[in-house]
Amino acid sequence: MTRIYDEDLTGGMATRAIHAGQRPDPVSGAIMTPLYLTSTYVQESIGVNKGYEYARGKNPTRQALERNVATLEGGTHGFAFSSGMGCLDSIMKLFRAGDHIVCGENVYGGTFRLFDRILRHFGLSFTYVDTDDPQRVADAMTPSTRALLVETPTNPLMRLTDLAAMSDIAKRHQALLIVDNTFATPIFQRPLETGADIVWHSSTKYLNGHSDMIGGIAVTSNEELATRLQFILNAAGAVPGPFDAWLCLRGTKTLAIRMKAHDANGREVAGWLATRLGHERVLYAGLESHPQHALAARQMSGFGGMISIELGTRERVKTMLDRVRLFSLAESLGGVESLISHPASMTHASVEADRRAELGITEGLVRLSVGVEDAADLLGDLEQALHGL
Structure with a gap:
């Protein structure tokens, strides 16, 4: 032991x-x-x-x-x-x-x-x-x-x-x-x-x-x-x-300071996305619009950098993922660099389609792992990727 x-x-x-x-x-x-x-x-x-x-x-x-x-x-x-x-x-x-x-x-x-x-x-x-x-x-x-x-x-x-x-x-x-x-x-x-x-x-x-x-x-x-x-x-x-x-x-050794940076960027990106897409399309416990925000505030001392958004269709998702430049399309999360993924075809591809649908993991769902880059640059990347969607 x-x-x-x-x-x-x-x-x-x-x-x-x-x-x-x-x-x-x-x-x-x-x-x-x-x-x-x-x-x-x-x-x-x-x-x-x-x-x-x-x-x-x-x-x-x-x-x-x-x-x-x-x-x-x-x-x-x-x-x-x-x-x-x-x-x-x-x-x-x-x-x-x-x-x-x-x-x-x-x-x-x-x-x-x-x-x-x-x-x-x-x-x-x-x-x-x-x-x-x-x-x-x-x-x-x-x-x-x-x-x-x-x-x-x-x-x-x-x-x-x-x-x-x-x-x-x-x-x-x-x-x-x-x-x-x-x-x-x-x-x-x-x-x-x-x-x-x-x-x-x-x-x-x-x-x-x-x-x-x-x-x-x-x-x-x-x-x-x-x-x-x-x-x-x-x-x-x-x-x-x-x-x-x-x-x-x-x-x-740098976990504490990295998580503060992930959290700060996560809050800013989630707030911007909620304004851009509507609060109902942004899943982030740090937003007051999240149905369990009160529990998150009580149980957690920060909310981190993980965000999911609902774009409605796989076609819109593909358009966004083809456009991103700072966010890299990848399976993982939690690194200093920002990543973006499509759970239905990546992290949850092994889950049957019917079960994914029951859970709410739709073809239009996108997951973001917000890194520690400058927030303004991340918002600029998301703005150009979502333009017209």
């Missing part, structure tokens, strides 16, 4: 992002965590080592990242994985055939694909519900329910879930509450503090923030869960290489 290194560290989130879980290298004094490129550790004698035996189980660079993110989330144990989906798949190995999972209906398409195309064939069952409504969630719980899994804000419809209410429901049914915190990051939302048992991220996104690595990370404060997750991490082996861990750790 990887416990945080500096349990007595105090200070704000920016301070923690830079310092938590790390100390200068004891050999050289290097202030940046070294890149430990090794698979094997020499042991002093049988059963005597420096805490490392084989790099699949532990790597010092990876541990620094795990401690850092655990501290940011307010947890005590972190576990880094080779991808966001590798992380979620490993979390799901906590369960066994016959177990039932209640899942938010509007989650990332890859989450649904993993559950529907793979894990249900191993005996797990899933019920998808609108987690906007706690009563629907409570009604979906059964005696065999072992976990409630939510994503907030959701991808790509930007719906919010009341985490305190979900925690109450999960606890009443002796189920785990698992929260995907990728969009909000620990800078704007810390689910463990409202009762979540496990928080996880695609660290590819905002935690890294530079679009140059793939990774996932899970955090918990539950000792039993931590022991089981460490066993799964080592036994199943979905671990990141040390360079990916190092890149993500470099990214978390």
